[in-house]
Amino acid sequence: MRRFVIGRGRNFLNRSHQQNLLSSSSSHCQSRFLSSTSVIDSPSSSSMAPTSSPAITVDSLNPKVLKCEYAVRGEIVSIAQILYCNIGNPQSLGQQPITFFREVLALCDHPSILDRSETQGLFSADSIERAWQILDQIPGRATGAYSHSQGIKGLRDTIAAGIEARDGFPADPNDIFLTDGASPAVHMMMQLLIRSENDGILCPIPQYPLYSASIALHGGTLVPYYLDEATGWGLETSEVKKQLEAAKAKGITVRALVVINPGNPTGQVLAEENQRAIVEFCKKEGLVLLADEVYQENVYVPEKKFHSFKKVSRSMGYGEKDISLVSFQSVSKGYYGECGKRGGYMEVTGFSAEVREQIYKVASVNLCSNISGQILASLVMSPPKTLEDAFNSLEGITCNKAEGAMYLFPRIQLPEKAIKAAEAEKTVPDAFYCRRLLNATGIVLVPGSGFGQVPGTWHFRCTILPQEDKIPAIVTRLTDFHKNFMDKFRN
Amino acid sequence: MRRFVIGRGRNFLNRSHQQNLLSSSSSHCQSRFLSSTSVIDSPSSSSMAPTSSPAITVDSLNPKVLKCEYAVRGEIVSIAQILYCNIGNPQSLGQQPITFFREVLALCDHPSILDRSETQGLFSADSIERAWQILDQIPGRATGAYSHSQGIKGLRDTIAAGIEARDGFPADPNDIFLTDGASPAVHMMMQLLIRSENDGILCPIPQYPLYSASIALHGGTLVPYYLDEATGWGLETSEVKKQLEAAKAKGITVRALVVINPGNPTGQVLAEENQRAIVEFCKKEGLVLLADEVYQENVYVPEKKFHSFKKVSRSMGYGEKDISLVSFQSVSKGYYGECGKRGGYMEVTGFSAEVREQIYKVASVNLCSNISGQILASLVMSPPKTLEDAFNSLEGITCNKAEGAMYLFPRIQLPEKAIKAAEAEKTVPDAFYCRRLLNATGIVLVPGSGFGQVPGTWHFRCTILPQEDKIPAIVTRLTDFHKNFMDKFRN
Numbered sequence: 007m008r009r010f011v012i013g014r015g016r017n018f019l020n021r022s023h024q025q026n027l028l029s030s031s032s033s034h035c036q037s038r039f040l041s042s043t044s045v046i047d048s049p050s051s052s053s054m055a056p057t058s059s060p061a062i063t064v065d066s067l068n069p070k071v072l073k074c075e076y077a078v079r080g081e082i083v084s085i086a087q088i089l090y091c092n093i094g095n096p097q098s099l100g101q102q103p104i105t106f107f108r109e110v111l112a113l114c115d116h117p118s119i120l121d122r123s124e125t126q127g128l129f130s131a132d133s134i135e136r137a138w139q140i141l142d143q144i145p146g147r148a149t150g151a152y153s154h155s156q157g158i159k160g161l162r163d164t165i166a167a168g169i170e171a172r173d174g175f176p177a178d179p180n181d182i183f184l185t186d187g188a189s190p191a192v193h194m195m196m197q198l199l200i201r202s203e204n205d206g207i208l209c210p211i212p213q214y215p216l217y218s219a220s221i222a223l224h225g226g227t228l229v230p231y232y233l234d235e236a237t238g239w240g241l242e243t244s245e246v247k248k249q250l251e252a253a254k255a256k257g258i259t260v261r262a263l264v265v266i267n268p269g270n271p272t273g274q275v276l277a278e279e280n281q282r283a284i285v286e287f288c289k290k291e292g293l294v295l296l297a298d299e300v301y302q303e304n305v306y307v308p309e310k311k312f313h314s315f316k317k318v319s320r321s322m323g324y325g326e327k328d329i330s331l332v333s334f335q336s337v338s339k340g341y342y343g344e345c346g347k348r349g350g351y352m353e354v355t356g357f358s359a360e361v362r363e364q365i366y367k368v369a370s371v372n373l374c375s376n377i378s379g380q381i382l383a384s385l386v387m388s389p390p391k392t393l394e395d396a397f398n399s400l401e402g403i404t405c406n407k408a409e410g411a412m413y414l415f416p417r418i419q420l421p422e423k424a425i426k427a428a429e430a431e432k433t434v435p436d437a438f439y440c441r442r443l444l445n446a447t448g449i450v451l452v453p454g455s456g457f458g459q460v461p462g463t464w465h466f467r468c469t470i471l472p473q474e475d476k477i478p479a480i481v482t483r484l485t486d487f488h489k490n491f492m493d494k495f496r497n
Numbered sequence: 498m499r500r501f502v503i504g505r506g507r508n509f510l511n512r513s514h515q516q517n518l519l520s521s522s523s524s525h526c527q528s529r530f531l532s533s534t535s536v537i538d539s540p541s542s543s544s545m546a547p548t549s550s551p552a553i554t555v556d557s558l559n560p561k562v563l564k565c566e567y568a569v570r571g572e573i574v575s576i577a578q579i580l581y582c583n584i585g586n587p588q589s590l591g592q593q594p595i596t597f598f599r600e601v602l603a604l605c606d607h608p609s610i611l612d613r614s615e616t617q618g619l620f621s622a623d624s625i626e627r628a629w630q631i632l633d634q635i636p637g638r639a640t641g642a643y644s645h646s647q648g649i650k651g652l653r654d655t656i657a658a659g660i661e662a663r664d665g666f667p668a669d670p671n672d673i674f675l676t677d678g679a680s681p682a683v684h685m686m687m688q689l690l691i692r693s694e695n696d697g698i699l700c701p702i703p704q705y706p707l708y709s710a711s712i713a714l715h716g717g718t719l720v721p722y723y724l725d726e727a728t729g730w731g732l733e734t735s736e737v738k739k740q741l742e743a744a745k746a747k748g749i750t751v752r753a754l755v756v757i758n759p760g761n762p763t764g765q766v767l768a769e770e771n772q773r774a775i776v777e778f779c780k781k782e783g784l785v786l787l788a789d790e791v792y793q794e795n796v797y798v799p800e801k802k803f804h805s806f807k808k809v810s811r812s813m814g815y816g817e818k819d820i821s822l823v824s825f826q827s828v829s830k831g832y833y834g835e836c837g838k839r840g841g842y843m844e845v846t847g848f849s850a851e852v853r854e855q856i857y858k859v860a861s862v863n864l865c866s867n868i869s870g871q872i873l874a875s876l877v878m879s880p881p882k883t884l885e886d887a888f889n890s891l892e893g894i895t896c897n898k899a900e901g902a903m904y905l906f907p908r909i910q911l912p913e914k915a916i917k918a919a920e921a922e923k924t925v926p927d928a929f930y931c932r933r934l935l936n937a938t939g940i941v942l943v944p945g946s947g948f949g950q951v952p953g954t955w956h957f958r959c960t961i962l963p964q965e966d967k968i969p970a971i972v973t974r975l976t977d978f979h980k981n982f983m984d985k986f987r988n
Contacts, residue, residue, distance in 0.1 A: 062752070062785055062821050064851035068692045068715075071855055074862070098642035108607040115869070116603035118596070124615040151589035152829075152836040186677050186839065189863045197714070201559045219862045223688070224559075261553070294553055330553050338643075345643040348677065348867035360555035364562055371565070371710045372680045376839035376867045378606075 074222035096343035104342055106478070107385050109133035110140065111347075114149050114381055117141055132390060132478035140381055149377050155370035157184025157351070158377070161384040165351060168387030173317035177353065183365065184351045184383055186375045188300050188336040191352040193220050194368050195296060195332055198361075199261045200226035206258040208246060208293070214270045229253045229260055239272035241265065243283045250291060262294035263287075268301040268312065275310040281318040285329060294330040295319075300350070303340030316355065330356040337382045349379030349386075393468060396481040400488045414468045415454065424495035436464040442491060447483040565713035587834035595833055597969070598876050600624035601631065602838075605640050605872055608632055623881060623969035631872055640868050646861035648675025648842070649868070652875040656842060659878030664808035668844065674856065675842045675874055677866045679791050679827040682843040684711050685859050686787060686823055689852075690752045691717035697749040699737060699784070705761045720744045720751055730763035732756065734774045741782060753785035754778075759792040759803065766801040772809040776820060785821040786810075791841070794831030799898075807846065821847040828873045840870030840877075884959060887972040891979045905959045906945065915986035927955040933982065938974040 064072070097103060109129045114137050119125045125134065141147040143160025156162065162179035169177035185191040199205065200221065206229040209217045221228045231249045233239040246263065253260050265284060267276045276284075288295040297315040305312050319329050337349035354365060374380075397405035397416040405416035420428075420435045428438035436453035443449055454465025555563070588594060600620045605628050610616045616625065632638040634651025647653065653670035660668035676682040690696065691712065697720040700708045712719045722740045724730040737754065744751050756775060758767045767775075779786040788806040796803050810820050828840035845856060865871075888896035888907040896907035911919075911926045919929035927944035934940055945956025 062690075062783075062848060062852055064849065064855060066692075066752075067689050067852065067855055071689055071859060074858070095643045097639040098637055100637060100639075103641045105607075105609070108609075112603040112607035112610075115606055116596075116599040118599075119603075119619050122619055124619045128610050128613055128615045128619065146589055146591065148588040148591075148837070150594045150835045150837045152586045186867060187864065193863075198558050198562055199553075201557075216862065223859075223862065261557075292553075344641045346639070346641045346865070346868035348865075357553060358555065361553055361558065364555060364558055367565070368562060368714075371707065371714065372684075373678065374837070374839070376677060376870055377837035378869045379867055 070223055070225045074219045095345050097345065101343055103344065104389075106130065106133055106136075106390050107342060107344070107382060110136050110385060111378055111381060113137035114140055115378070117147060117149070130476070130478065132482075136385075136390075140384070144377075149381075153374040153377060153380065155366065155372075155374050156180075156182065157375060157380050157383075161380050162351075164384040165387045168384075169314075169316070169353060173314055173320070175317055175320040177316075178355075181353050181355055182351050183354060183369055184349070184375050184380045185369075186348040186350070186379055187338055187345075188298070188334040188350040188352070189216055189220075190372075190375070191332075191334050191350060192216055192296070192298075193223070194365065195262070195294075195352070196220045196224045196226065197368060198364060199294065200224040203227050204257060204259055206253050206260040207296075208249060208253075208260055208263040210241065210264065210266060210269070210272075212271050213264070214266060214298070217264055227253075227258055229258060233269070233272055233274070239269055239274040241274075241276060241280060241284065243287045246284075246287060250293075260291075260293060262296050264296045264298065265315070266298040266301075267315075268304055270298070270301060275305055275307070275312065277310075278313050278318060281313060281315060282322060285315065285319045285322060285324065288331075289324060289329045294332065297331065297333045299333050300336040300339045302335065303342075316353065326356050328356065335383070335387075337379065337386050340386065342382075342386055344382055344386075347379050347382050348376060349382040350375075351383050390478040391481050393477060393481065396484060397468075400485065401492050403488070415457075415465050416468065417454075418464050418466065420464050421492065421495045421497045423497060424491070427495065436466055439464070439491070440466055443484070443487055446487045446490075449480060449484060449487075561714055561716045565710045586836050588836065592834055594835065595880075597621065597624055597627075597881050598833060598835070598873060601627050601876060602869055602872060604628035605631055606869070608638060608640070621967070621969065623973075627876075627881075631875070635868075640872075644865040644868060644871065646857065646863075646865050647671075647673065648866060648871050648874075652871050653842075655875040656878045659875075660805075660807070660844060663878075664805055664811070666808055666811040668807075669846075672844050672846055673842050674845060674860055675840070675866045675871045676860075677839040677841070677870055678829055678836075679789070679825040679841040679843070680707055680711075681863075681866070682823075682825050682841060683707055683787070683789075684714075685856065686753070686785075686843070687711045687715045687717065688859060689855060690785065691715040694718050695748060695750055697744050697751040698787075699740060699744075699751055699754040701732065701755065701757060701760070701763075703762050704755070705757060705789070708755055718744075718749055720749060724760070724763055724765070730760055730765040732765075732767060732771060732775065734778045737775075737778060741784075751782075751784060753787050755787045755789065756806070757789040757792075758806075759795055761789070761792060766796055766798070766803065768801075769804050769809060772804060772806060773813060776806065776810045776813060776815065779822075780815060780820045785823065788822065788824045790824050791827040791830045793826065794833075807844065817847050819847065826874070826878075828870065828877050831877065833873075833877055835873055835877075838870050838873050839867060840873040841866075842874050881969045882972050884968060884972065887975060888959075891976065892983050894979070906948075906956050907959065908945075909955050909957065911955050912983065912986045912988045914988060915982070918986065927957055930955070930982070931957055934975070934978055937978045937981075940971060940975060940978075 110133050113120055113125075113129060113133060117137070120134060120137060140161070141149070143163075144153075144158055145151070159179060162182040162184065165182050166177040166179040183191060183194075185194070196207070199207070203225055204227070206227040207217070207221050208229045208231055209221070211230040211232050218228050229249055231246045234242055234245070250260050263284070265276075267281070268274065285295065287293075295315055299312075299314055302312045302314070314333060315331055316333055319331060332355075333353045335351055335353075337347055338345040354362065357365070391399070394405050394407060394414055397403050397414065402419035402421075403416050405414055418436065418439065420439065424438065425435045428435040431438060433441070434453065434455045436455050440451045440453045443451060451466040451468050454463075454467065457465075457467065459465050601624050604611060604616075604620060604624060608628070611625060611628060631652070632640070634654075635644075635649055636642070650670060653673040653675065656673050657668040657670040674682060674685075676685070687698070690698070694716055695718070697718040698708070698712050699720045699722055700712070702721040702723050709719050720740055722737045725733055725736070741751050754775070756767075758772070759765065776786065778784075786806055790803075790805055793803045793805070805824060806822055807824055810822060823846075824844045826842055826844075828838055829836040845853065848856070882890070885896050885898060885905055888894050888905065893910035893912075894907050896905055909927065909930065911930065915929065916926045919926040922929060924932070925944065925946045927946050931942045931944045934942060943958040945954075945958065948956075948958065950956050
C-alpha cells in the first residue's frame, strides 16, 4: 500500500512518568463534604450586607481541573509536547492528505461548483460522484446546518456498512455517535460512568494520557494495569484481575476497562485469543469494555491482523445482552491521518435503552459534531476500493496481497468458452483476456503466460503504481469489462 | 444588506418552563459524602473473592448527567426540538451559505487545485487570494494537522484584528481560544469555575438551555435572575443584585454572571448604559462576566447597535486588572449561520497567568478544534468588505448605510482641480468622475446631478445588487481608480 504513509502514535509516556502521575495525583485529591441544600429555587431579598466575592485565583478553580495537571502538563509537558508535535501529527510532517478524501470534502463545502464543467477537469469523476452521494444523504444538502446530535443518519448508515464489511457482523447506524475526533467520545463515556472518586476505570500503563486526563477531569480514579514489556507489551487478564481486586479492596467500584488496540504508545496488536479472554473477563466482571481502536489501520506486520472487539465478542456468541462495549474510531490515525479535521465516532452496544438515552442527551448538549469531520469519518469507513480489493471482488479472480515490490499477480478462472475462443484466435487464454481488456478500456495488463505459471492456471500482472485518485476510475472500467466478458463467455 | 439572510435564535424556553427546570432539578440533587482514600497507587493482591460488578443501569450513571434532564430534554424536549430544528438552523431552512466563505473553505480543503488554471474560472480571485493567505498562516500549510490547542496562531491574529476593528480597543491573539462552536467554550469555563453545588452561576431567565445543562453537568447551581418583559426583556442590575444576595444567604458562592447580548431567546439588544452598569456590578462583586455575544451580527433595528462588553469595559477605563471577562462568539449565528461547521472562539481577558494556564490545559486535553471551523471563525471576523465599507474607506467619500431599497448614494468631496477639469470639459464634476471611472474600470455609477443634490455637493448612486462574490473585485478596482484619481487631482 505504497500510497498510504502511515502516521504513528499520538503520544508517549514511559512507565516511571506514569507512576509519577498516579502517586502525584493522590496528593491533589481532596475530600469533599457537600451540603445538600444548594439549589436556589426562588428569588428572595437577603438581610446580608453585600460583600465582594473572592477574585478568581488558581486556588479557587475546580480542583478536578487542577488535579489533571500531571496527566498532560506539569513536569512532563515538554517531553509530551515534543513527541506530540513530531510523531502523532503526520500532516504536520509533510504527509499529504489522501486526494480522494480532500476532493470530496472540498466539493461538499462548495457544492455549487458540482454542476460546472470546469469541475470535471479539476476533480476526479469518483469524487464528484461520492460528493453527490453524500450531499443526497444530508437533509436539504445543507452542510452548514446542525445535524442530528449523533451525526447525519446517511453517514451513519455508511459507517455501519463499513463496520459490517470489516467485522462480518451486523452494525446498527443507531449505535453510532459521530464526534469531533475520538477524544470527546471518551470524555462522554467518562462523564456518564464516573460518579465520584470511588468509581474506577481500569487503564493500561503505559497509556495515552487522554485517559488519565479525562478520568481526573471527571473526578474518578484511574486503576492501572501494567502491560508486560517482556511479552511485547502483552495484556494479561491475570494482571487486570489482580488490579481489579486490589481496587475493590480499597472500596473502589470499577466500572470499565480501557483497552487500546493496536496499542498507544506501546504499538502491540492483540492476538484474537487474548481479546477473547478480555471479553470473557469484562462479561464476567460486569465491566464496560472501552475499546480504543483508532489505530485499526496501523498494522505493519503480516502475521498480525486487527480484530475489533465487537467482532471478537460476536464471534464468541455474545450479543447486546451479554457485554457493554464501546468502540472508538478516529479520522486522525490510520493512513489518512486527518488530525485537524476532528472526525471520529463511537459505536455503542450492549446498553439499555435508558442508558442510551442518557448518552444521547449528553451528545445533544453540544448540538452535533462538525460536518466535515462527519463526512471524513464516513469516507474512512468506506474508502474507494484499491486494485487488490477490486480484483478480489470480481467473479473468478483471486488476488494475494502485495507485500512488496509494485505488482499484483491475480489468478483468473477463465470459462471454458473463453479458453476455446482464445484457441480459435490462436492466442493463449490470459493474453486473449488482456487484449480484449485493452481494446475495451485502454488498461494495459501483462498476461501471466509471459512469466510462467502452473499449467492450466491463468494470471495477469498489474502494477499498483497508478495514482491513488485514478484507481477508482480504473476499478470501474475493469469491473464493467470483466462483468461483460464473463457474461459473454460464462459456461 | 440584502445578501445576508439572517438566522434567528437557537432555542426558546418560556419562563414557566424555566421555573420547572429550577424546581425540578432540586429533587434530583443528592448529597454526596465522599471518602478521601480513593486513589490507587500501587498494585496488590486482594484477599477478597471475585464478585461481579453491578451491571450498567441508568441508576448507576453519574447523577450530574441525570440531573441535567430538564435542561435539554424531559417534558420540554419536543418543544425544544421543534424550535431547535426550525429556527436556529438557517441552512436547514434553505438559507444558502456565503459563497466567499465556502470557496475559501473548499480551496483550503484541497489546496492542490490552487495552481490549476480551471480554478480561476471556478473560484473568485479574492477567494483564491484569501485561501493562499490562510494557508500561509498554517504551519506547513497542513490543514489536516493538529493545530496549537488555542487554534492556529495566524488565524487568531486575524480574529484579534477583527475584534480591534470592531471595538476600537486592542485585542491580543493570545487571549483567543478557538473552539468547535461556542458551546465547548462555555463548558470549559463552567468546568473551571464550578467546584461543587455550592458554586453558583447567575443566568438570565429566560436563558439558552446550554447554560442550565452545562451548570448541571458540572455539578454547580444555577442562580436565576429574571429579565423584565415589561421593559422589552431589560436586564436590571437591581434584580441581579437581589438574586446574588439571596444566593449568598443560602451559602452559595456566586462565581460568574452570564449575559446573553443580543438576547437568546428574548431578542433584546442591551443599551450601552445598561452594559456599563453590568460591568460595574461584576467588578464590584468580583464576578467573572461571561458574555455570550454570538448574536453580535443579528441586530435588526437602526436605533440599536451591538457593543461588546470588552469595548464597554475598556471605554470605562477598566483593563486586565479590573474585570475578568470572557466573550463567546460563534460561526453558527449572524448572517453566516454556519451551524454545521462548528467554529467559534472565546476571548479571555482579566485572568492571572496561572488561571490562564489552567484554561489552556483544559483546551489541550481535546488537542484542538476543527481547522475548517477555525478558518471560518477567522473569515467571520474579517469578511470581505461590502460596497458601503469600501466607499467609506475612500478618501473624501462618505456613505450612509442602505436601510432599504437597493441603492447607496455616497457623497464625494471632489478636489478643486477635478472640478476645474470637469468645467474645462464642459461637464458636471460628478459626471466627470463617473465617466473616468467607467473608462478605467468598466464600473457604471449614476452621477448625483441626475437626481438633484444640495448645490456644491457631489454624489453618485450605486446599486448594492452585485453578486456577493463579485463585490471584492469591484471594491479593488474602485479603490485603485479612486486613489489614482485623487493623486492626479488632489489640491
